Amino acid sequence: DQQVKQNSPSLSVQEGRISILNCDYTNSMFDYFLWYKKYPAEGPTFLISISSIKDKNEDGRFTVFLNKSAKHLSLHIVPSQPGDSAVYFCAARDGGGADGLTFGKGTHLIIQP
Amino acid sequence: EAQVTQNPRYLITVTGKKLTVTCSQNMNHEYMSWYRQDPGLGLRQIYYSMNVEVTDKGDVPEGYKVSRKEKRNFPLILESPSPNQTSLYFCASKRQGISPLHFGNGTRLTVT
Numbered sequence: 001d002q003q004v005k006q007n008s009p010s011l012s013v014q015e016g017r018i019s020i021l022n023c024d025y026t027n028s029m030f031d032y033f034l035w036y037k038k039y040p041a042e043g044p045t046f047l048i049s050i051s052s053i054k055d056k057n058e059d060g061r062f063t064v065f066l067n068k069s070a071k072h073l074s075l076h077i078v079p080s081q082p083g084d085s086a087v088y089f090c091a092a093r094d095g096g097g098a099d100g101l102t103f104g105k106g107t108h109l110i111i112q113p
Numbered sequence: 114e115a116q117v118t119q120n121p122r123y124l125i126t127v128t129g130k131k132l133t134v135t136c137s138q139n140m141n142h143e144y145m146s147w148y149r150q151d152p153g154l155g156l157r158q159i160y161y162s163m164n165v166e167v168t169d170k171g172d173v174p175e176g177y178k179v180s181r182k183e184k185r186n187f188p189l190i191l192e193s194p195s196p197n198q199t200s201l202y203f204c205a206s207k208r209q210g211i212s213p214l215h216f217g218n219g220t221r222l223t224v225t
Protein backbone atom coordinates (compact mmCIF):
# COMPACT_ATOMS: atom_id res chain seq x y z
CA ASP A 1 0.00 0.00 0.00
CA GLN A 2 1.57 3.15 -1.25
CA GLN A 3 1.15 6.04 1.16
CA VAL A 4 2.56 8.68 -1.18
CA LYS A 5 1.48 8.52 -4.81
CA GLN A 6 2.70 10.37 -7.84
CA ASN A 7 0.40 9.17 -10.58
CA SER A 8 2.18 10.78 -13.51
CA PRO A 9 5.46 9.02 -14.34
CA SER A 10 6.34 11.79 -16.77
CA LEU A 11 5.28 15.30 -17.75
CA SER A 12 6.31 17.38 -20.72
CA VAL A 13 6.00 21.20 -20.55
CA GLN A 14 7.08 23.96 -22.88
CA GLU A 15 9.80 26.31 -21.71
CA GLY A 16 8.32 29.43 -20.11
CA ARG A 17 5.03 27.77 -19.21
CA ILE A 18 3.87 26.54 -15.82
CA SER A 19 4.77 23.02 -14.68
CA ILE A 20 2.39 21.42 -12.19
CA LEU A 21 3.44 18.23 -10.47
CA ASN A 22 0.92 16.40 -8.31
CA CYS A 23 1.12 14.13 -5.30
CA ASP A 24 -1.54 12.33 -3.27
CA TYR A 25 -1.17 10.75 0.15
CA THR A 26 -3.21 8.50 2.39
CA ASN A 27 -1.67 8.82 5.88
CA SER A 28 -3.43 11.43 8.04
CA MET A 29 -0.42 11.49 10.38
CA PHE A 30 1.84 13.12 7.78
CA ASP A 31 2.82 16.52 9.15
CA TYR A 32 5.54 17.73 6.79
CA PHE A 33 5.76 17.47 3.02
CA LEU A 34 8.76 17.98 0.78
CA TRP A 35 9.70 18.03 -2.87
CA TYR A 36 13.05 16.80 -4.10
CA LYS A 37 14.66 17.19 -7.48
CA LYS A 38 16.99 14.59 -8.92
CA TYR A 39 19.34 14.75 -11.86
CA PRO A 40 20.91 11.57 -13.32
CA ALA A 41 24.05 10.42 -11.47
CA GLU A 42 23.32 12.71 -8.51
CA GLY A 43 21.51 12.34 -5.22
CA PRO A 44 18.08 13.94 -4.68
CA THR A 45 18.32 17.57 -3.62
CA PHE A 46 15.80 19.28 -1.39
CA LEU A 47 13.68 21.82 -3.22
CA ILE A 48 10.85 23.10 -1.05
CA SER A 49 8.71 21.95 1.86
CA ILE A 50 5.46 22.74 3.62
CA SER A 51 4.16 22.08 7.09
CA SER A 52 0.73 20.54 7.47
CA ILE A 53 -0.49 23.69 9.23
CA LYS A 54 -0.02 25.73 6.07
CA ASP A 55 -1.62 25.56 2.65
CA LYS A 56 0.98 27.34 0.56
CA ASN A 57 4.71 27.94 0.56
CA GLU A 58 6.58 29.92 -2.06
CA ASP A 59 10.28 30.14 -2.90
CA GLY A 60 11.15 32.01 -6.05
CA ARG A 61 9.76 30.14 -9.06
CA PHE A 62 8.59 27.24 -6.89
CA THR A 63 5.32 27.09 -4.98
CA VAL A 64 3.92 24.14 -3.09
CA PHE A 65 0.20 23.92 -2.33
CA LEU A 66 -1.29 21.61 0.27
CA ASN A 67 -4.96 20.58 0.36
CA LYS A 68 -5.33 18.56 3.54
CA SER A 69 -8.98 17.70 3.07
CA ALA A 70 -8.17 16.15 -0.31
CA LYS A 71 -4.82 14.76 0.91
CA HIS A 72 -3.21 16.34 -2.11
CA LEU A 73 -0.21 18.52 -2.73
CA SER A 74 1.19 20.06 -5.84
CA LEU A 75 4.38 21.77 -6.95
CA HIS A 76 4.12 24.70 -9.36
CA ILE A 77 7.15 25.88 -11.30
CA VAL A 78 6.73 29.23 -13.06
CA PRO A 79 8.23 29.90 -15.52
CA SER A 80 9.67 26.50 -16.44
CA GLN A 81 13.29 26.50 -17.56
CA PRO A 82 15.42 23.86 -19.34
CA GLY A 83 17.39 23.25 -16.13
CA ASP A 84 14.17 22.15 -14.45
CA SER A 85 14.21 18.92 -16.48
CA ALA A 86 14.71 16.26 -13.80
CA VAL A 87 12.87 13.66 -11.76
CA TYR A 88 10.80 15.17 -8.94
CA PHE A 89 9.99 13.20 -5.82
CA CYS A 90 7.25 14.04 -3.38
CA ALA A 91 7.96 12.98 0.23
CA ALA A 92 6.14 13.09 3.55
CA ARG A 93 7.04 12.74 7.22
CA ASP A 94 4.89 10.71 9.58
CA GLY A 95 4.54 12.84 12.72
CA GLY A 96 3.58 9.77 14.72
CA GLY A 97 6.34 7.61 13.31
CA ALA A 98 10.11 7.31 13.36
CA ASP A 99 11.02 10.66 11.78
CA GLY A 100 11.81 9.24 8.36
CA LEU A 101 10.40 10.24 5.00
CA THR A 102 8.14 8.23 2.70
CA PHE A 103 8.69 8.94 -0.98
CA GLY A 104 6.54 8.74 -4.06
CA LYS A 105 7.82 7.01 -7.18
CA GLY A 106 8.74 10.25 -8.90
CA THR A 107 7.66 12.26 -11.94
CA HIS A 108 10.07 12.86 -14.79
CA LEU A 109 9.63 16.48 -15.88
CA ILE A 110 10.81 17.32 -19.39
CA ILE A 111 11.00 20.98 -20.40
CA GLN A 112 10.69 21.36 -24.16
CA PRO A 113 12.45 24.31 -25.84
CA GLU B 114 30.95 22.33 2.80
CA ALA B 115 28.03 20.49 4.39
CA GLN B 116 27.69 17.13 2.72
CA VAL B 117 26.93 13.43 2.83
CA THR B 118 29.72 11.36 1.30
CA GLN B 119 29.25 7.82 0.05
CA ASN B 120 31.90 5.46 -1.24
CA PRO B 121 32.34 3.88 -3.66
CA ARG B 122 30.24 5.56 -6.38
CA TYR B 123 30.24 2.41 -8.50
CA LEU B 124 30.69 -1.19 -7.45
CA ILE B 125 30.49 -4.45 -9.39
CA THR B 126 30.69 -7.64 -7.40
CA VAL B 127 29.73 -11.29 -7.50
CA THR B 128 27.04 -13.15 -5.62
CA GLY B 129 28.01 -13.97 -2.04
CA LYS B 130 31.03 -11.70 -1.71
CA LYS B 131 30.58 -9.48 1.33
CA LEU B 132 30.76 -5.74 0.74
CA THR B 133 30.42 -2.49 2.64
CA VAL B 134 29.28 0.88 1.35
CA THR B 135 30.48 3.70 3.56
CA CYS B 136 28.55 6.85 4.40
CA SER B 137 29.76 9.87 6.31
CA GLN B 138 28.12 13.23 7.10
CA ASN B 139 29.74 16.38 8.47
CA MET B 140 26.60 18.19 9.64
CA ASN B 141 26.35 16.62 13.11
CA HIS B 142 22.98 15.14 12.18
CA GLU B 143 21.36 12.69 14.57
CA TYR B 144 19.30 10.88 11.95
CA MET B 145 20.80 8.82 9.13
CA SER B 146 19.19 6.49 6.63
CA TRP B 147 19.80 4.27 3.62
CA TYR B 148 17.51 4.15 0.59
CA ARG B 149 17.55 2.18 -2.61
CA GLN B 150 16.15 3.45 -5.88
CA ASP B 151 14.80 1.04 -8.48
CA PRO B 152 12.99 1.77 -11.76
CA GLY B 153 9.27 2.18 -11.19
CA LEU B 154 9.62 1.80 -7.43
CA GLY B 155 11.00 5.16 -6.35
CA LEU B 156 13.04 5.50 -3.17
CA ARG B 157 12.56 2.81 -0.55
CA GLN B 158 14.06 2.95 2.92
CA ILE B 159 16.35 0.09 3.93
CA TYR B 160 17.49 1.01 7.45
CA TYR B 161 17.63 4.12 9.56
CA SER B 162 19.32 5.33 12.71
CA MET B 163 17.96 7.99 15.04
CA ASN B 164 21.25 8.33 16.91
CA VAL B 165 24.46 6.54 17.85
CA GLU B 166 23.90 2.83 18.61
CA VAL B 167 20.21 3.12 17.63
CA THR B 168 19.22 1.47 14.34
CA ASP B 169 15.97 0.12 12.98
CA LYS B 170 14.54 -1.54 9.90
CA GLY B 171 12.94 0.41 7.11
CA ASP B 172 10.66 -0.96 4.42
CA VAL B 173 13.11 -3.30 2.66
CA PRO B 174 15.76 -4.45 5.20
CA GLU B 175 16.21 -8.07 4.07
CA GLY B 176 19.80 -8.87 3.10
CA TYR B 177 21.28 -5.73 4.64
CA LYS B 178 22.96 -4.75 7.89
CA VAL B 179 23.98 -1.39 9.30
CA SER B 180 25.87 -0.05 12.27
CA ARG B 181 26.08 3.36 13.94
CA LYS B 182 29.11 3.39 16.22
CA GLU B 183 29.84 7.07 15.60
CA LYS B 184 27.49 9.95 14.86
CA ARG B 185 29.03 10.81 11.50
CA ASN B 186 29.25 7.30 9.97
CA PHE B 187 26.55 4.87 8.89
CA PRO B 188 27.92 2.01 6.76
CA LEU B 189 25.67 -0.36 4.80
CA ILE B 190 26.78 -3.99 4.83
CA LEU B 191 25.73 -6.71 2.43
CA GLU B 192 26.93 -9.97 3.98
CA SER B 193 26.02 -12.13 0.99
CA PRO B 194 24.93 -9.99 -1.95
CA SER B 195 22.49 -11.37 -4.48
CA PRO B 196 21.53 -10.12 -7.97
CA ASN B 197 18.23 -8.68 -6.66
CA GLN B 198 20.30 -6.21 -4.65
CA THR B 199 21.55 -4.63 -7.86
CA SER B 200 20.34 -1.09 -7.39
CA LEU B 201 21.21 2.56 -6.81
CA TYR B 202 21.80 3.26 -3.13
CA PHE B 203 21.55 6.57 -1.33
CA CYS B 204 22.65 7.52 2.15
CA ALA B 205 20.94 10.50 3.78
CA SER B 206 21.03 12.45 7.01
CA LYS B 207 18.94 15.09 8.81
CA ARG B 208 18.45 16.84 12.11
CA GLN B 209 15.81 15.34 14.37
CA GLY B 210 12.30 16.64 13.87
CA ILE B 211 10.85 18.62 11.01
CA SER B 212 13.79 19.11 8.67
CA PRO B 213 14.76 17.93 5.18
CA LEU B 214 16.90 14.90 4.41
CA HIS B 215 20.27 15.58 2.78
CA PHE B 216 21.38 12.91 0.34
CA GLY B 217 24.72 11.64 -0.84
CA ASN B 218 25.44 11.22 -4.55
CA GLY B 219 24.64 7.54 -4.63
CA THR B 220 26.35 4.19 -5.08
CA ARG B 221 25.47 2.13 -8.11
CA LEU B 222 25.84 -1.52 -7.17
CA THR B 223 25.79 -4.40 -9.63
CA VAL B 224 25.75 -7.97 -8.33
CA THR B 225 26.39 -10.66 -10.94
